[in-house]
Amino acid sequence: xxxxxxxxxxxxxxxxxxxxxxxxxxxxxxxxxxxxxxxxxxxxxxxxxxxxxxxxxxxxxxxxxxxxxxxxxxxxxxxxxxxxxxxxxxxxxxxxxxxxxxxxxxxxxxxxxxxxxxxxxxxxxxxxxxxxxxxxxxxxxxxxxxxxxxxxxxxxxxxxxxxxxxxxxxxxxxx
Amino acid sequence: xxxxxxxxxxxxxxxxxxxxxxxxxxxxxxxxxxxxxxxxxxxxxxxxxxxxxxxxxxxxxxxxxxxxxxxxxxxxxxxxxxxxxxxxxxxxxxxxxxxxxxxxxxxxxxxxxxxxxxxxxxxxxxxxxxxxxxxxxxxxxxxxxxxxxxxxxxxxxxxxxxxxxxxxxxxxxxxxxxxxxxxxxxxxxxxxxxxxxxxxxxxxxxxxxxxxxxxxxxxxxxxxxxxxxxxx
Ligand SMILES: [Zn+2]
Numbered sequence: 001x002x003x004x005x006x007x008x009x010x011x012x013x014x015x016x017x018x019x020x021x022x023x024x025x026x027x028x029x030x031x032x033x034x035x036x037x038x039x040x041x042x043x044x045x046x047x048x049x050x051x052x053x054x055x056x057x058x059x060x061x062x063x064x065x066x067x068x069x070x071x072x073x074x075x076x077x078x079x080x081x082x083x084x085x086x087x088x089x090x091x092x093x094x095x096x097x098x099x100x101x102x103x104x105x106x107x108x109x110x111x112x113x114x115x116x117x118x119x120x121x122x123x124x125x126x127x128x129x130x131x132x133x134x135x136x137x138x139x140x141x142x143x144x145x146x147x148x149x150x151x152x153x154x155x156x157x158x159x160x161x162x163x164x165x166x167x168x169x170x171x172x173x174x175x
Numbered sequence: 176x177x178x179x180x181x182x183x184x185x186x187x188x189x190x191x192x193x194x195x196x197x198x199x200x201x202x203x204x205x206x207x208x209x210x211x212x213x214x215x216x217x218x219x220x221x222x223x224x225x226x227x228x229x230x231x232x233x234x235x236x237x238x239x240x241x242x243x244x245x246x247x248x249x250x251x252x253x254x255x256x257x258x259x260x261x262x263x264x265x266x267x268x269x270x271x272x273x274x275x276x277x278x279x280x281x282x283x284x285x286x287x288x289x290x291x292x293x294x295x296x297x298x299x300x301x302x303x304x305x306x307x308x309x310x311x312x313x314x315x316x317x318x319x320x321x322x323x324x325x326x327x328x329x330x331x332x333x334x335x336x337x338x339x340x341x342x343x344x345x346x347x348x349x350x351x352x353x354x355x356x357x358x359x360x361x362x363x364x365x366x367x368x369x370x371x372x373x374x375x376x377x378x379x380x381x382x383x384x385x386x387x388x389x390x391x392x393x394x395x396x397x398x399x400x401x402x403x404x405x406x407x
Contacts (some may be wrong), residue, residue, distance in 0.1 A: 007246055018242070022234035036238045043242045072381070079216050116226030132190065138193050158186055165221055 010050050013058040018043070020059060020135055021066045027130045028070040030119060042069035060144040061135070067127065067145060078147065079124035117167040125160030132157055176200040179202055181211045189218045204253045237315040278298035294323040296393055296402040298332075305335035309351050325396060329365040329389035336364050337374070349380045356382045365389025 021042065025035035046053075046065045053061055071078040118129060127146060131137045143150045176184075176197075181204045187193045188201050205212045278293070295315070301306055308326075316322055328336055335348040342348060352362055362383035369376050376385055386392040396402040 003335075010246065011243075015242075018239055019231070019233040022238065023232050026232055032232075036235065039234065039238060040242055040245070044245060053180060110224070111228040115227055115230075118225065118229055129225070130229070133222065134229050134231055139190070139318075141185075154186065157190075161218075161221055161225075164225060168221075168224070 003172060007047075010047055013053075013056075014043070014046055014050070014062050017059045017062050021062055022129065022133065023069055024063055024127070025066055027126060027134075028042040028067065028123065029073065033071065038069050038073050039066060041073075045069065055135040057141070057144070060141045063131075063135075063145045064147065113171060113173070114168070116165070117164050121139055121163060125156050125163065128153060129160045129164070176204045178204075178208060178211055181205070181208070185211070185214060185218060189215070189222060242339065292321050292323055292368075294396075294400065294402040295325070295405050296396045297324065297326045298389075298393060298404065298406045299326060299328045300406070301331040303332050303407050305332070305348065309348075309355065311407060312355060312360060313358075316355075316360070323359070323402075325361045325363060325402065327365070327386075327389050327393050327396075328361045328383070330368055330370075331383050333364050333368050333372075333374070333379075336362060336380055337378045338380055349382065352380060352382045363389070365391055366390070 007058060022035055022039050025038045025042075026032055029035045029038060042062070042065045046062050049065075055061065068078060121129065124146070130143060131142045131145060137145065139150050139153050142145070142148075142153045146153065148156070184193060184197060184201055188198055205215055215301065230242070261323065277335045297308065297312060299305060312324055313328065334340060336341075336352065336356055338349070341352075356362065362385050363386045364379050366385050366387045368374075368389060369379070379385060393404065397404055
């Protein structure tokens with residue numbers, strides 16, 4: 001690919017996912033300015049390695065690079081997902097939370113509470129929940145982005161939701 | 176479909192990930208079973224609550240402009256702040272290639288189970304031809320699935336791990352290192368060598384990690400972690 005063709009193809013396939021990239025980086029870095037730095041670096045990296053991209057799933061491809069760049073910037077290894085089993089016993093019970101009447105029209109306080117609860121999740125649950133609930137990725141796409149088997153994605157979703165439900169339940173009890 | 180099976184599949188159903196025929200069976204069960212229907216509503220309510228509380232933040236225009244500009248000027252090799260950190264801090268690689276490979280190639284999760292893992296520390300020293308060495312490591316990986324390989328560079332052997340170093344064919348070593356790193360090979364650079372030769376540690380490519388001493392690292396891997404030694 002010549003430089004110009006490559007750039008135009010990159011602009012068409014990868015640049016449109018910049019919003020998703022930035023949002024994911026914000027959730028992982030928990031800081032807007034750091035997220036900007038990371039996304040810029042990730043995009044330039046993605047451009048360098050663009051020749052190795054042969055597919056049409058540009059979003060999952062670039063989000064995986066953004067995620068790895070985030071953990072690099074945080075000076076941490078990304079959470080590994082390889083050998084975690086899909087544990088059906090965790091799925092059997094579902095969230096232990098009975099939604100109260102207020103959840104029909106959610107108060108501003110509840111919104112803040114839930115947002116903080118998501119931000120406080122350990123990162124493997126946080127990224128999985130954010131990719132699912134905010135970005136609407138399928139299990140298969142989340143598996144590709146987070147480098148984890150689908151079974152792991154499903155148990156992380158179930159456990160992450162369980163943690164959020166627990167937080168909501170204990171808050172409801174206090175009120 | 177019974178309650179146990181319904182509970183197992185409920186999350187996938189709520190996430191619209193269930194195939195049509197189990198989804199229809201599950202719906203049939205939900206119509207008949209109050210307990211499972213209650214669980215289903217809880218699940219949906221939780222999704223709605225979380226979905227309504229967390230908001231998507233679009234990228235700032237300034238960021239969009241900066242990236243577009245850098246792509247135009249091809250200024251893509253500058254180093255980010257976290258790679259410019261002080262000397263002798265481990266700098267884990269940005270696994271862009273890993274990401275690329277893993278998105279495209281489905282991997283087997285069980286391939287490593289059951290057999291003992293072979294662990295090798297390769298020593299790249301003065302007199303080693305790095306291009307040949309990298310080729311040998313790649314061949315070894317090919318033949319030994321699950322091989323745990325660490326490359327320790329020391330003395331003149333560190334030069335190929337510096338930014339912009341190229342082999343005789345003009346190919347960037349960094350790209351070759353990134354490709355091996357993507358296959359699980361770790362690269363470590365001797366910090367003593369850098370200070371003795373007055374090489375600024377920020378010149379080391381981000382795929383490689385700095386260790387205080389190459390010799391000590393080789394010794395540690397052999398005695399503490401059971402690595403076999405191989406001089407390349
Ligand atoms: Zn039931």
